[in-house]
Amino acid sequence: MTSNSSAGVSSQVDGVVLRFPAKPGYLSLCRVNASTVGSMLGFNLDELDDLRLAVNESVTWLLLGSGSAEGIVELELEGSDGELRLVATRHQAGLTDEPVDDLVGAILGATVDSYATSSSTDRRQMRFAKRASFE
Amino acid sequence: MTEARDLERDRLFARYSDTKIAADRDSLLASYTPLANFFANRYSRRGVDLEDLRQVAQLGLVAALDRFDPEVGVKFATFAGRTIDGELKRYFRDKTWAVRVPRSLKEISVEVRDAAALLTSELGKSPTVPQLAEVTGHSEDVVIEALDVQSSGYRAHSLEAPVGSEDGLTIGDGLASERREIEISDIKMAVESMLLTLEDRERRILKLRFFEDKSQREIADELGISQMHVSRIIRTTLEGLRTELDPS
Numbered sequence: 001m002t003s004n005s006s007a008g009v010s011s012q013v014d015g016v017v018l019r020f021p022a023k024p025g026y027l028s029l030c031r032v033n034a035s036t037v038g039s040m041l042g043f044n045l046d047e048l049d050d051l052r053l054a055v056n057e058s059v060t061w062l063l064l065g066s067g068s069a070e071g072i073v074e075l076e077l078e079g080s081d082g083e084l085r086l087v088a089t090r091h092q093a094g095l096t097d098e099p100v101d102d103l104v105g106a107i108l109g110a111t112v113d114s115y116a117t118s119s120s121t122d123r124r125q126m127r128f129a130k131r132a133s134f135e
Numbered sequence: 136m137t138e139a140r141d142l143e144r145d146r147l148f149a150r151y152s153d154t155k156i157a158a159d160r161d162s163l164l165a166s167y168t169p170l171a172n173f174f175a176n177r178y179s180r181r182g183v184d185l186e187d188l189r190q191v192a193q194l195g196l197v198a199a200l201d202r203f204d205p206e207v208g209v210k211f212a213t214f215a216g217r218t219i220d221g222e223l224k225r226y227f228r229d230k231t232w233a234v235r236v237p238r239s240l241k242e243i244s245v246e247v248r249d250a251a252a253l254l255t256s257e258l259g260k261s262p263t264v265p266q267l268a269e270v271t272g273h274s275e276d277v278v279i280e281a282l283d284v285q286s287s288g289y290r291a292h293s294l295e296a297p298v299g300s301e302d303g304l305t306i307g308d309g310l311a312s313e314r315r316e317i318e319i320s321d322i323k324m325a326v327e328s329m330l331l332t333l334e335d336r337e338r339r340i341l342k343l344r345f346f347e348d349k350s351q352r353e354i355a356d357e358l359g360i361s362q363m364h365v366s367r368i369i370r371t372t373l374e375g376l377r378t379e380l381d382p383s
Contacts, residue, residue: 032283039275044261045267048264048282049366053373109348110345110346
């Protein structure tokens with residue numbers, strides 16, 4: 001991890017990978033880890049609030065649909081130059097297609113800078129990126 | 136006396152194992168109720184009514200009786216003790232721990248939120264975690280955990296809220312299994328109609344935040360309320376919408 005001139009802010013953070021059962025009980029783990037990485041990158045409280053909402057909605061979306069509470073979720077976090085990138089993937093055979101509904105889409109659209117999803121029968125993935133404003 | 140009682144219990148166990156006669160089961164339960172109460176008493180003075188604890192212990196005793204296999208060679212009292220203790224621990228974990236934040240962290244959470252409000256006012260912008268850590272004297276890790284506790288109103292009542300006494304089963308589990316039945320067009324209609332049911336201010340805040348992409352700070356300024364208040368309204372309103380969308 002390297003630091004830039006701003007006190008306590010890292011220009012690059014080590015990648016973090018979480019692997020946990022596809023159960024909602026692990027949501028707080030995701031939020032706290034994402035907040036930690038976001039804070040290292042210089043996110044302020046507004047941005048951390050948004051980040052927690054986005055992580056919540058993203059992982060919740062992964063958990064929806066067939067085979068609920070089964071399978072494994074992998075959450076990868078990395079960041080550099082004030083940008084946090086998250087890739088959350090659920091691995092589970094026989095997943096049904098679960099579109100991102102309007103409300104979740106609106107929340108993600110407002111809380112992160114970009115997001116994308118992809119699905120197949122054995123994998124569902126959410127990616128997003130969020131930048132610190134340094135305002 | 137004890138020997139005679141043990142012999143009587145052994146006889147009851149043997150007969151109950153073979154015949155499953157309800158009267159034998161009741162006699163065995165009555166016979167071991169003092170054991171269940173003993174374990175319940177060990178967990179008293181932890182903010183839970185003793186009568187509730189005794190009921191939980193009794194459930195553990197019933198479970199032990201149902202699962203006990205005399206052929207294994209372990210004494211029932213030993214087996215029942217472990218089962219009852221496990222039931223009580225699970226009770227505290229599911230019913231208490233999951234929804235009750237440790238007092239110290241709760242207090243820190245309030246402290247952090249107050250400090251955040253003060254710093255936001257002083258700096259004219261949202262503070263960072265290191266700034267909050269410096270002002271409150273807590274480590275950055277603790278500040279981050281405290282921030283997550285603040286959103287527990289959104290969290291504890293949503294996906295992670297435990298349902299019933301089944302191990303690890305949460306609202307989210309039920310929600311997920313229900314959701315696959317709902318067509319996306321129905322969801323869209325549901326969301327639109329639910330937005331109409333919100334109070335004017337809540338609807339306006341959600342619209343500003345998620346459809347006009349305004350920051351919490353901008354919304355707070357526009358509505359003349361604090362940013363903390365906006366944050367809280369967004370969390371509770373989203374939670375309300377989720378509950379409406381997925382009543383399971």
